[in-house]
Amino acid sequence: MIESVGGVLGAGALLLGLVLASIGLFGMFRKRAIFEQLHAAGLVTGPAAILVLLASLASARAEIATSGLLVLAFVLVTSSLSTHAIALAAWRQGTGSTRTRAGSDADDQPGAGSAGLARTAMRVLIAHDGSPGADVGVALTASLPLPAGSVIRLIAAIEGDLAPLSASEPTSDPPAPAMVDLRVPLEAAARRLQRPGVTIDRVVRRGDPSMVIAAEAETLGADLVIVGSRGLGRIRTLLVGSVAAAVVDTSPCPVLVARIPRMSKVLLATDGSVPSAVATDRLAHWPIFEDVPILVLSVATSVPQYGDPPSGSGMQEIVQTARQQKVVDAAAVPLLEAGRRVIPRVRTGDAAAQIVSYGHGQSVDLIVLGSRGRTGLTRTLLGSVARGVLASARTSVLIVRPMPSSREDPAMRFTSQ
Amino acid sequence: MIPDVVMVVAFAWATVLLVAGGLLLLRAADSLHRLLALDVLGTIVIIVLTTLSYVKGVSYYIDAALALALLSFSATLVAARYIIQGRGPSA
Numbered sequence: 316m317i318e319s320v321g322g323v324l325g326a327g328a329l330l331l332g333l334v335l336a337s338i339g340l341f342g343m344f345r346k347r348a349i350f351e352q353l354h355a356a357g358l359v360t361g362p363a364a365i366l367v368l369l370a371s372l373a374s375a376r377a378e379i380a381t382s383g384l385l386v387l388a389f390v391l392v393t394s395s396l397s398t399h400a401i402a403l404a405a406w407r408q409g410t411g412s413t414r415t416r417a418g419s420d421a422d423d424q425p426g427a428g429s430a431g432l433a434r435t436a437m438r439v440l441i442a443h444d445g446s447p448g449a450d451v452g453v454a455l456t457a458s459l460p461l462p463a464g465s466v467i468r469l470i471a472a473i474e475g476d477l478a479p480l481s482a483s484e485p486t487s488d489p490p491a492p493a494m495v496d497l498r499v500p501l502e503a504a505a506r507r508l509q510r511p512g513v514t515i516d517r518v519v520r521r522g523d524p525s526m527v528i529a530a531e532a533e534t535l536g537a538d539l540v541i542v543g544s545r546g547l548g549r550i551r552t553l554l555v556g557s558v559a560a561a562v563v564d565t566s567p568c569p570v571l572v573a574r575i576p577r578m579s580k581v582l583l584a585t586d587g588s589v590p591s592a593v594a595t596d597r598l599a600h601w602p603i604f605e606d607v608p609i610l611v612l613s614v615a616t617s618v619p620q621y622g623d624p625p626s627g628s629g630m631q632e633i634v635q636t637a638r639q640q641k642v643v644d645a646a647a648v649p650l651l652e653a654g655r656r657v658i659p660r661v662r663t664g665d666a667a668a669q670i671v672s673y674g675h676g677q678s679v680d681l682i683v684l685g686s687r688g689r690t691g692l693t694r695t696l697l698g699s700v701a702r703g704v705l706a707s708a709r710t711s712v713l714i715v716r717p718m719p720s721s722r723e724d725p726a727m728r729f730t731s732q
Numbered sequence: 733m734i735p736d737v738v739m740v741v742a743f744a745w746a747t748v749l750l751v752a753g754g755l756l757l758l759r760a761a762d763s764l765h766r767l768l769a770l771d772v773l774g775t776i777v778i779i780v781l782t783t784l785s786y787v788k789g790v791s792y793y794i795d796a797a798l799a800l801a802l803l804s805f806s807a808t809l810v811a812a813r814y815i816i817q818g819r820g821p822s823a
Contacts, residue, residue, distance in 0.1 A: 319733075329738065336775075340753065341766075345758055367783065370782075379791045382791050383794055400813070408815060683816065
């Protein structure tokens, strides 16, 4: 009696394990991205293997049961560890970075083509409010060489209604007139962005624009948020500028404030800090910067540091400049390694003003700079540089903040190298 | 006692999974996908050996599975490590 119950249980465990293994394998065939595949593989290496090995308890012989349990204990430990090792390798290699692509080229792997493209694909969120300024953002995005497999989502936010985002109101009441108004320009923008291999979708949300955009960026897993800037009169610019600044503060990913509908020359402003290193990392690895010349600028401020020569001797400036030169060189190395065209420069003076004036003088289309998180005195200082550049530049501005979130900070491996 | 029919079916099924795992390995586009496919393939071989040992009623195959689990585990760790660190500045 007991034997037959054991047999049934054992057979059940064995077959269930095989069913799970089949489902896991099917998932691995369906999904291409490494993290999705890892998820499916976990079903095979975890529950499926455990169930099949558990069935050994129901087998006729004691040795089989003992060995089976031994393997089971071993698999319990190792499967999670090896999954972790693979996931870590994938994360370090940086999905979505061109570093992996450079690596695959060096490895001369056959078939790296399609998967390489898939890995460098980007997720871009464009905030659109139906204004000409927003169209600049669309035009800029349309000019970017986004690799196949990229996703572009157009989002329009409607202000006024303070209903929480999670409220399930969209279907019940008829769409507000403003919502209908926004659908037309969104559709036009989507048509402009259309190109083979790139998925485009549109959403309209209610609520405070910066919060709505930040939430959508989170949902989409966006690499980049693009917001337009109207550039129409002081007050409107001020208003839109404040939305852009709010988006910069709340967004979980880098934010590009678009003011010029193209990107033929980029200025990276660096100060050797962790945020700058993150910004450099993005420039080095995002496919959209592949064929763009990059000017790297570091500004020596006139604030003397401890141990500097006395002011007025002329030495101070030399020391400062030498220090900034080092910063620029440090930023240029990863860019050059990634195959970017780099022009390093050092200037002296107020950081924001120098960055903007140098950018305008070199007819740069985009200024890239890192900005700190929300805490600390340094954040206030650096944040003010980012704010200053954002407010006074006529070019597009890309602001990169290292995220304090759970994702491993790329800057860490950056600085440790 | 697991019925013989079930064991034979399970063994055949596991073999089919083995073939599928092999196809997955062939289809893998880069070293990471290949590594993951190999890891899964290792587990499938463990499953195959286990079911084989049920079918035959001997424990040797399961011992082989133990050795394989050990080896494929360390191989996965080393390969993952290599993917992280293996590329020198010249790569």
